Amino acid sequence: xxxxxxxxxxxxxxxxxxxxxxxxxxxxxxxxxxxxxxxxxxxxxxxxxxxxxxxxxxxxxxxxxxxxxxxxxxxxxxxxxxxxxxxxxxxxxxxxxxxxxxxxxxxxxxxxxxxxxxxxxxxxxxxxxxxxxxxxxxxxxxxxxxxxxxxxxxxxxxxxxxxxxxxxxxxxxxxxxxxxxxxxxxxxxxxxxxxxxxxxxxxxxxxxxxxxxxxxxxxxxxxxxxxxxxxxxxxxxxxxxxxxxxxxxxxxxxxxxxxxxxxxxxxxxxxxxxxxxxxxxxxxxxxxxxxxxxxxxxxxxxxxxxxxxxxxxxxxxxxxxxxxxxxxxxxxxxxxxxxxxxxxxxxxxxxxxxxxxxxxxxxxxxxxxxxxxxxxxxxxxxxxxxxxxxxxxxxxxxxxxxxxxxxxxxxxxxxxxxxxxxxxxxxxxxxxxxxxxxxxxxxxxxxxxxxxxxxxxxxxxxxxxxxxxxxxxxxxxxxxxxxxxxxxxxxxxxxxxxxxxxxxxxxxxxxxxxxxxxxxxxxxxxxxxxxxxxxxxxxxx
Amino acid sequence: xxxxxxxxxxxxxxxxxxxxxxxxxxxxxxxxxxxxxxxxxxxxxxxxxxxxxxxxxxxxxxxxxxxxxxxxxxxxxxxxxxxxxxxxxxxxxxxxxxxxxxxxxxxxxxxxxxxxxxxxxxxxxxxxxxxxxxxxxxxxxxxxxxxxxxxxxxxxxxxxxxxxxxxxxxxxxxxxxxxxxxxxxxxxxxxxxxxxxxxxxxxxxxxxxxxxxxxxxxxxxxxxxxxxxxxxxxxxxxxxxxxxxxxxxxxxxxxxxxxxxxxxxxxxxxxxxxxxxxxxxxxxxxxxxxxxxxxxxxxxxxxxxxxxxxxxxxxxxxxxxxxxxxxxxxxxxxxxx
Numbered sequence: 001x002x003x004x005x006x007x008x009x010x011x012x013x014x015x016x017x018x019x020x021x022x023x024x025x026x027x028x029x030x031x032x033x034x035x036x037x038x039x040x041x042x043x044x045x046x047x048x049x050x051x052x053x054x055x056x057x058x059x060x061x062x063x064x065x066x067x068x069x070x071x072x073x074x075x076x077x078x079x080x081x082x083x084x085x086x087x088x089x090x091x092x093x094x095x096x097x098x099x100x101x102x103x104x105x106x107x108x109x110x111x112x113x114x115x116x117x118x119x120x121x122x123x124x125x126x127x128x129x130x131x132x133x134x135x136x137x138x139x140x141x142x143x144x145x146x147x148x149x150x151x152x153x154x155x156x157x158x159x160x161x162x163x164x165x166x167x168x169x170x171x172x173x174x175x176x177x178x179x180x181x182x183x184x185x186x187x188x189x190x191x192x193x194x195x196x197x198x199x200x201x202x203x204x205x206x207x208x209x210x211x212x213x214x215x216x217x218x219x220x221x222x223x224x225x226x227x228x229x230x231x232x233x234x235x236x237x238x239x240x241x242x243x244x245x246x247x248x249x250x251x252x253x254x255x256x257x258x259x260x261x262x263x264x265x266x267x268x269x270x271x272x273x274x275x276x277x278x279x280x281x282x283x284x285x286x287x288x289x290x291x292x293x294x295x296x297x298x299x300x301x302x303x304x305x306x307x308x309x310x311x312x313x314x315x316x317x318x319x320x321x322x323x324x325x326x327x328x329x330x331x332x333x334x335x336x337x338x339x340x341x342x343x344x345x346x347x348x349x350x351x352x353x354x355x356x357x358x359x360x361x362x363x364x365x366x367x368x369x370x371x372x373x374x375x376x377x378x379x380x381x382x383x384x385x386x387x388x389x390x391x392x393x394x395x396x397x398x399x400x401x402x403x404x405x406x407x408x409x410x411x412x413x414x415x416x417x418x419x420x421x422x423x424x425x426x427x428x429x430x431x432x433x434x435x436x437x438x439x440x441x442x443x444x445x446x447x448x449x450x451x452x453x454x455x456x457x458x459x460x461x462x463x464x465x466x467x468x469x470x471x472x473x474x475x476x477x478x479x480x481x482x483x484x485x486x487x488x489x490x491x492x493x494x495x496x497x498x499x500x501x502x503x504x505x506x507x508x509x510x511x512x513x514x515x516x517x518x519x520x521x522x523x524x525x526x527x528x529x530x531x532x533x534x535x536x537x538x539x540x541x
Numbered sequence: 542x543x544x545x546x547x548x549x550x551x552x553x554x555x556x557x558x559x560x561x562x563x564x565x566x567x568x569x570x571x572x573x574x575x576x577x578x579x580x581x582x583x584x585x586x587x588x589x590x591x592x593x594x595x596x597x598x599x600x601x602x603x604x605x606x607x608x609x610x611x612x613x614x615x616x617x618x619x620x621x622x623x624x625x626x627x628x629x630x631x632x633x634x635x636x637x638x639x640x641x642x643x644x645x646x647x648x649x650x651x652x653x654x655x656x657x658x659x660x661x662x663x664x665x666x667x668x669x670x671x672x673x674x675x676x677x678x679x680x681x682x683x684x685x686x687x688x689x690x691x692x693x694x695x696x697x698x699x700x701x702x703x704x705x706x707x708x709x710x711x712x713x714x715x716x717x718x719x720x721x722x723x724x725x726x727x728x729x730x731x732x733x734x735x736x737x738x739x740x741x742x743x744x745x746x747x748x749x750x751x752x753x754x755x756x757x758x759x760x761x762x763x764x765x766x767x768x769x770x771x772x773x774x775x776x777x778x779x780x781x782x783x784x785x786x787x788x789x790x791x792x793x794x795x796x797x798x799x800x801x802x803x804x805x806x807x808x809x810x811x812x813x814x815x816x817x818x819x820x821x822x823x824x825x826x827x828x829x830x831x832x833x834x835x836x837x838x839x840x841x842x843x844x845x846x847x848x849x850x851x852x853x854x855x856x857x858x859x860x861x862x863x864x865x866x867x868x869x870x871x872x873x874x875x876x877x878x
Binding site for chain 1: 573574575576577579580581582583587588590591593594625626627633636637695696699700703707708710713714717822823824825826828829832838839841
């Protein structure tokens with residue numbers, strides 16, 4: 001019997017050893033492969049096809065209605081299926097003309113007259129007219145979902161005047177400085193008005209959920225839910241024939257699988273939000289793979305619920321701001337691929353205040369402030385994070401160990417996304433960790449959501465911050481077209497918020513996306529990361 | 542007659558079970574904190590917009606009213622509309638279920654073809670090298686996380702050797718066969734579409750084996766222990782004594798009795814594979830029910846969550862019913878009881 005037992009153990013050991021060795025061998029082969037690539041030309045990859053683009057994302061597209069979807073992953077397709085009056089190209093956040101080749105704006109900043117390009121046509125061949133523009137914005141408001149949230153504060157059904165087929169005048173309810181920028185977002189997509197005739201009963205919502213009526217460079221070819229969405233080039237595209245004839249948006253739920261597919265050349269580009277900074281740094285140097293980088297407008301921040309509890313004391317919040325080791329955080333969590341920021345306006349955007357107060361890592365100051373606030377004996381607080389995000393969970397762990405040093409015990413609570421969203425918007429949190437990317441490049445966007453008293457809770461003012469002076473500055477800047485006044489107001493708000501610390505802005509991470517080296521002409525837009533210009537990208541081996 | 546009465550009784554029992562499951566699922570999914578309207582509208586929505594949508598979706602009604610409305614719909618064959626995809630849940634289920642069912646069936650076939658012979662060999666060669674080998678194999682199958690095994694398979698067979706495809710149900714650029722059952726292999730066979738059939742089978746191999754690893758282990762171990770006790774019985778010794786060939790004794794005489802507990806386990810194994818498919822589908826980007834269910838829960842898509850739960854419950858009950866009915870054919874004694 002003993003001998004047999006030994007047999008069993010030996011076999012188990014041998015098989016386990018074989019698995020471990022197989023794993024090791026794969027990795028050493030990989031490194032060898034990279035080294036030898038300098039000396040010999042890489043063999044042509046059989047998966048290379050310069051007319052087909054394969055994109056991988058792990059986020060399934062729920063539906064395709066540009067006025068109804070709040071899912072960023074759907075924008076990638078919508079941007080290709082529809083045109084807008086303006087667009088954001090390359091790494092620029094300045095709106096560039098698209099369907100509107102020129103425009104005038106009145107002195108008071110309320111009347112915009114747009115001149116449309118004359119040769120643009122929808123995919124059914126009918127021309128893109130002023131009527132289509134009016135129809136699209138009216139529908140956006142009527143549908144009452146995400147797009148309405150952007151537009152119904154400035155326009156309603158009476159805002160439009162069709163001057164001629166290709167000229168339209170839009171009169172705003174009040175001046176809205178970032179208006180042109182909002183016209184470059186996916187919510188401002190222009191739809192073929194014949195949607196109304198054919199599928200009008202529910203404003204075409206159920207029809208548009210899986211179809212398109214746009215004028216963009218691609219048409220929707222097929223969509224196997226959870227598998228892939230295929231777009232075909234529109235050879236008649238008024239902006240010139242698209243470079244890629246076919247675009248496949250593949251749904252690959254597992255990041256590791258997507259990575260293998262990229263290495264093999266079956267995928268050309270992976271969704272930038274899909275792979276953690278740690279894995280991206282491991283991928284660097286893999287043969288045929290390149291990490292595309294850009295500064296982004298994304299900000300990762302920590303709202304502090306200032307409505308009740310110890311965090312309602314500004315000294316406690318300042319103490320917390322002093323007790324975080326920011327350099328260590330950027331280095332160990334973001335692996336150096338992020339910058340520290342001072343406020344809610346990302347570096348590089350109009351209105352950014354480089355002089356706002358920056359809290360340095362100073363434990364003595366932190367302890368003194370806590371003592372002043374009567375919290376010297378220590379306190380326990382909770383930080384809420386949503387699951388499945390490595391950066392956020394690592395950040396929370398680091399904050400936990402930092403705050404420990406000043407006597408603050410931090411409990412990390414991880415929730416599923418719906419629960420998390422409910423918790424932080426209804427004010428049941430102490431701290432939270434959130435990432436945020438603006439839809440248009442204007443401080444109005446971030447600051448209104450983060451700091452205006454009307455945005456508390458569901459409006460995404462997750463600190464429940466209220467300051468009448470900040471409200472006034474925000475309202476004044478939104479309805480004014482004087483750029484220097486606006487800039488001053490926004491800088492002033494950043495100063496006030498730096499003093500009152502309703503939020504701690506943890507980092508402005510770099511955008512990073514893993515691509516094949518044969519992909520040429522792809523840039524990550526700092527803000528509009530979901531805009532992948534498949535019609536302009538080329539592939540060269 | 543006895544068998545028919547048995548089946549009818551079990552089918553009737555299904556009704557209270559399903560009602561119980563529906564009440565539980567409905568209650569649980571509605572107590573998860575979170576607002577579906579808010580998730581649909583995203584962070585840019587206005588509070589009025591959210592309130593309006595809640596009203597439209599009937600979320601402001603008391604829970605029992607919502608449940609009554611849902612069950613009323615089900616009786617008319619209406620599973621409601623998914624709030625996430627804005628399509629009827631029935632359409633979504635018809636699209637995702639065949640993929641999962643195909644994968645699970647494939648895994649079960651692999652399980653049977655490998656698990657039972659392994660168990661028999663293991664039992665008949667007790668404590669010999671072959672027995673040790675199959676026991677280690679079974680142990681590894683049960684012990685290895687499907688997720689990890691799947692990635693290992695991908696690394697080796699897909700990236701290094703390049704002999705098997707890594708993700709999805711068909712090769713890129715290949716059009717699926719005409720929809721008959723929704724299972725690509727079956728549909729391709731029925732329409733005589735050989736290239737698609739070949740591709741569909743190739744795509745099934747890695748996820749299928751990954752999924753089967755656990756169930757093979759379960760079945761092998763059960764077959765072994767059940768065969769060991771049968772092999773000790775007098776009638777087997779008699780069979781050997783009268784000089785029957787070994788294979789005939791093993792597979793003809795012993796297995797028929799030894800396989801009974803294995804069949805019970807098979808129903809459980811099927812349920813296990815159905816549940817395990819969530820992870821395997823994720824690794825191999827298999828567009829099945831598991832991924833759909835995960836999305837549905839993430840977006841608090843109650844109609845979809847209900848639809849998936851009820852469907853899985855029905856499949857599970859049916860499979861176990863079939864398994865239990867199989868006894869009547871394998872064990873003649875039951876027919877006369």
